[in-house]
Amino acid sequence: MTTIEAPAAEVPIAPPPASRRWLRVPRGIGALPIGLWILLFFILPFGLVVWYSFGYKPDIYTTHDNDVLSFDRYVEAASPAFFAIFGRTLNISVIGTILCLVIAFPMAYWMAVKLAARWRGVVLALVLIPYWTNFLVRTIGWQISLSPDGFVSNVLQSAHIIDTPLKVLYTSGAVQLGVVYNYLPLMILPLYVALERLDPRLLEASRDLGGTAWSTFWRVTVPLTSPGVTAGLLLVFVPLMGDYITPTVLGGAKGSMVGQMVAGQFQSAQNWALGAAMAVLLMFAIFGTSAVVGGLLKLVGRITTAATSLTLSPKEPL
Amino acid sequence: MTTPRIGRRRRKSPIDALLSIWGVLGLAFLFFPIVVIVIFSFNTGRTLQAFEGFGIQPYLDALANPAITNSISVSLITAAGVAVVSTVLGTFAGIALARRAGWWTPGLLVLLGLVMVTPEIVSAISLLPWFVTLGVDWGLTGFNIGQVRLIIANSLFSSAVVTFIVRARMTGMNESLEEAAADLYASPFRRFVDITLPLIRPAVISGALLAFTLSLDNTVVSSFVSVAGSTPWPVYIFASLKASLRPEIAAMSTLMLVLTLIVLGVVALVLRRDPGGSGSGAAGLAGTMVGR
Numbered sequence: 001m002t003t004i005e006a007p008a009a010e011v012p013i014a015p016p017p018a019s020r021r022w023l024r025v026p027r028g029i030g031a032l033p034i035g036l037w038i039l040l041f042f043i044l045p046f047g048l049v050v051w052y053s054f055g056y057k058p059d060i061y062t063t064h065d066n067d068v069l070s071f072d073r074y075v076e077a078a079s080p081a082f083f084a085i086f087g088r089t090l091n092i093s094v095i096g097t098i099l100c101l102v103i104a105f106p107m108a109y110w111m112a113v114k115l116a117a118r119w120r121g122v123v124l125a126l127v128l129i130p131y132w133t134n135f136l137v138r139t140i141g142w143q144i145s146l147s148p149d150g151f152v153s154n155v156l157q158s159a160h161i162i163d164t165p166l167k168v169l170y171t172s173g174a175v176q177l178g179v180v181y182n183y184l185p186l187m188i189l190p191l192y193v194a195l196e197r198l199d200p201r202l203l204e205a206s207r208d209l210g211g212t213a214w215s216t217f218w219r220v221t222v223p224l225t226s227p228g229v230t231a232g233l234l235l236v237f238v239p240l241m242g243d244y245i246t247p248t249v250l251g252g253a254k255g256s257m258v259g260q261m262v263a264g265q266f267q268s269a270q271n272w273a274l275g276a277a278m279a280v281l282l283m284f285a286i287f288g289t290s291a292v293v294g295g296l297l298k299l300v301g302r303i304t305t306a307a308t309s310l311t312l313s314p315k316e317p318l
Numbered sequence: 319m320t321t322p323r324i325g326r327r328r329r330k331s332p333i334d335a336l337l338s339i340w341g342v343l344g345l346a347f348l349f350f351p352i353v354v355i356v357i358f359s360f361n362t363g364r365t366l367q368a369f370e371g372f373g374i375q376p377y378l379d380a381l382a383n384p385a386i387t388n389s390i391s392v393s394l395i396t397a398a399g400v401a402v403v404s405t406v407l408g409t410f411a412g413i414a415l416a417r418r419a420g421w422w423t424p425g426l427l428v429l430l431g432l433v434m435v436t437p438e439i440v441s442a443i444s445l446l447p448w449f450v451t452l453g454v455d456w457g458l459t460g461f462n463i464g465q466v467r468l469i470i471a472n473s474l475f476s477s478a479v480v481t482f483i484v485r486a487r488m489t490g491m492n493e494s495l496e497e498a499a500a501d502l503y504a505s506p507f508r509r510f511v512d513i514t515l516p517l518i519r520p521a522v523i524s525g526a527l528l529a530f531t532l533s534l535d536n537t538v539v540s541s542f543v544s545v546a547g548s549t550p551w552p553v554y555i556f557a558s559l560k561a562s563l564r565p566e567i568a569a570m571s572t573l574m575l576v577l578t579l580i581v582l583g584v585v586a587l588v589l590r591r592d593p594g595g596s597g598s599g600a601a602g603l604a605g606t607m608v609g610r
Contacts, residue, residue, distance in 0.1 A: 030414035031426055034407040034477055038429050041470055042441070045448035049440075052447065064447075103344060110341035114334055123345070125586065130348040132578055136537050136552050137571040140563065141351025144358055144367050151369070184348065213333075234435065242437020244538055249559065259439040266443050266542070279440050286437065 053276035064272040073277035082261065082278065086285070088172060089241060089257040096179040097237045100187040103180070104232065108191035109221075113198070124192065131185035139249040142178055143169065146250070170252030178246040183239065187232040194228025195221075226301055233297075234290060241286045258282050352575070359568035366563040376565035377573075386570055389554040392465070393534055396550055399469035400476055400533035405526040407473070408480025412521070413514065415481065416488030430478040442542035445471050449543060464548025471543045472536050476529035483528070487521035524585040531581050534574065 053073055055066035111123050130138065145152045146169040153166035168174045198221065206216040222229075244259035251257065262282060265275025359377070363370030380386050415423060445467075453461035460466055495517070499509040515522070537552040544553055551574065555567055 028414055028418035028420060030410035030418070031422060034411040034481060035422070035426055035429065037407055037477065038433060038474065041445065041448070042429075042433055042436075042474055045444035046440070048448055048451065049444045106337055106340045107344040110337040114337055115341075123341070125582075126345050127348065128582065129579065130352060132531055132535070132582055133352055133575055134535050134537075134552060134555075134571060134578075136555055137355055137568075137575075138351045140366075140555070140559075140567075141354040145351065145354055147367055150367060181347065181351070184344075188344075238435045239437055242439045244439045245556075248556075259437070262439055262443060263542075266446060272447060275443060279443055282437070283440060 049276045049279055052272050053280050055273045055276075057271045057273050060270075063270050064276075073273050074281065076274055077277040077281055082258075082281075085256055085261055086258055088255075089259075090285070090289070092172060092176055092179060092257065093237055093240045096176060096183065096240055097187075097233055099176075099180045100184050100236050101229065101232065104184060104187035104191055105229075108188050108195050111188075112192050112195035113200075120196075127185050127188050127192075131189075135182060136245055136249070139178055139182065139246055142174070142181065143249050146174055146177075169250065170254060172251065172255040174250040175247050175255040175257070178250045179240050179243060182243075182246055183236040186235040186239075190228045190231040190235060191225065192228075194225040194231075198224055223301065223304060226297070230294065230297055233293065237293075238286055238290065241289075242282060355568050356572050356575075359565065359572040361565040361568070363565065366565050366568055376569035379564075380566035380570040380573075383566060386551075386554065386566060389549050389551040390570065390574075392468070392548050393551040395465060396468040396472060396540075397530045397533040399465070400472045401526045401530040403469060403473040404476035404480045404529040405522060407477040408525055408529075409484050409518070409522055411477070411481040412484025412486075413488055413518070415485045417493065430481060433474050433478045438536075438538040441471075441474070442539040445539065446542045462545070464543075464545040467543040467545065468540055468548065468550060471539045472533040473529075476532050479528055479532065480522075480525035483525040484518055484521045487518050491517060520588050523588050527581050527585045527588075531578050534578065 051066065052064050054069045054071070055064050056068065056070070056072065057063065058065040111120060111127075115123060144150055146166060147153070148165035148167065148169065150166070153162075156162045156166065157164075168177070202220055202224070203216055206220045207213075211219065242259050243257060244263055247255050247257040247260055251260075258278070259282075262275050262278045265271045265278060269275075358366055358369060360372050360374065361369045362373040362375045411426070415426065449461050449467050452458045496509055496513050499513045504512065535552065536550075537556055540550050541553045541556055544550060549557070551570070555563075555571070558564070558567060
């Protein structure tokens with residue numbers, strides 16, 4: 001196999017002389033259309049949702065009204081029922097994200113470090129294919145498999161592993177399995193990219209300097225791949241918190257999540273004001289949790305680096 | 319590649335064996351429900367879940383069902399529209415980000431990042447009232463057309479993806495060819511068409527195809543903004559969940575899976591045949607998807 005190496009990044013060229021400054025003008029505005037597009041169909045719509053969240057639902061035929069502004073919808077949204085489902089959502093999301101990391105790290109490590117180079121592309125493609133297959137269809141595949149009279153249940157019963165039909169579907173356990181499955185590729189990919197860039201010479205150096213496999217892993221591999229870990233945690237946690245399809249297909253009443261509550265206010269209850277308040281709370285929760293976790297990871301990273309440099313080279317200033 | 323003489327010899331430790339088993343099991347896990355769907359697409363029974371017999375009847379039924387074929391055509395038209403819109407927006411933005419970074423760059427990157435990480439459900443419930451405001455309250459009737467709504471709603475995420483792919487491609491390239499063209503009095507338009515575009519063609523093609531497949535898959539945003547009469551395929555499946563799933567759905571899903579695989583194969587091929595591009599094949603694709 002011949003791979004042609006990508007040319008190394010060019011040395012920056014000196015800025016063009018002032019006489020050619022007109023060259024700069026036309027292409028700088030290339031970013032304008034997408035900026036306008038995002039403003040028009042992302043920022044303004046979300047702004048409208050925030051605006052609606054201060055309004056109310058005047059009667060059963062109207063979805064929202066804003067002639068009286070208040071925080072009442074937030075008070076209404078923060079009901080015990082909301083917190084119960086919100087707590088379940090957070091629980092499923094945190095456990096799901098951790099499970100994804102635990103399952104994905106050895107997989108990505110195997111793919112990027114242990115696998116022969118010619119197999120890497122193939123295995124990576126095998127990870128990408130499920131990711132690009134329709135999310136809903138894959139979840140329906142689990143619905144078929146987990147159903148009490150499905151083939152998995154029958155096989156397990158005839159093998160006498162379980163005595164009664166499988167009772168997983170339409171519980172939060174099924175949702176947990178479904179989200180781990182659905183978001184696993186989003187964890188594997190950034191970890192793979194980070195591990196593949198890991199310079200093997202650093203690992204060899206660590207071994208040569210007397211590090212064991214264990215200490216090399218924790219002191220070299222893990223710190224160097226932490227950007228990939230952070231990216232993976234974010235890529236899994238954020239969409240998972242807002243997931244709406246997995247709990248609808250696998251969760252039933254016992255496994256519903258916040259995404260469904262928000263959708264329900266817009267689709268069946270037609271209470272846009274309340275739904276908007278719930279959506280804003282959801283966004284706050286997602287970014288709040290991400291910021292806290294991000295901050296913690298940074299702190300842990302700093303402590304680890306400090307501890308490592310202390311033990312490895314006591315004379316080096318921190 | 320030659321193995322360096324200094325260093326450990328390659329040998330299979332028990333940990334390596336465990337890692338291989340873990341990796342293979344992980345892949346099996348990832349493929350399990352897909353295999354289930356493909357097998358059940360040959361189910362001749364009445365409902366999807368209860369397997370009765372093996373046959374191609376579901377495929378014939380699916381292709382003969384106007385509701386299904388209609389939804390497929392809505393999905394394909396939407397995907398084509400999304401590919402065009404996001405390729406145009408993303409290509410210009412990617413070039414501008416790579417070549418003409420300025421005060422607006424961090425702001426645009428934050429916006430693109432927000433578009434990519436906002437949960438779909440939030441984008442969906444924001445766009446629904448917005449389209450109603452534009453189309454009904456302000457009388458801009460274009461926004462009441464289902465296909466227009468679908469293309470706009472699906473293009474946001476895809477444009478961000480295309481932007482990052484094109485930016486990655488441009489950053490790795492020397493600007494001297496474009497400057498030479500400018501020195502030789504090529505107009506900005508000719509310079510773009512004759513120099514810049516051919517250079518970034520692989521990134522543009524793969525970006526367009528990725529936008530196409532992303533849009534084919536979209537369920538949440540589409541189910542909120544679509545109007546009666548223009549139901550895309552995933553929304554059709556989602557709606558049939560409430561009644562009962564029929565084997566035709568698995569059959570058509572299998573056909574769509576084959577289509578997606580063909581498109582992805584083309585993307586991988588385009589990226590692989592491109593020497594200066596963002597890595598080879600699947601690795602380049604993965605790198606681009608996670609923002610490198």
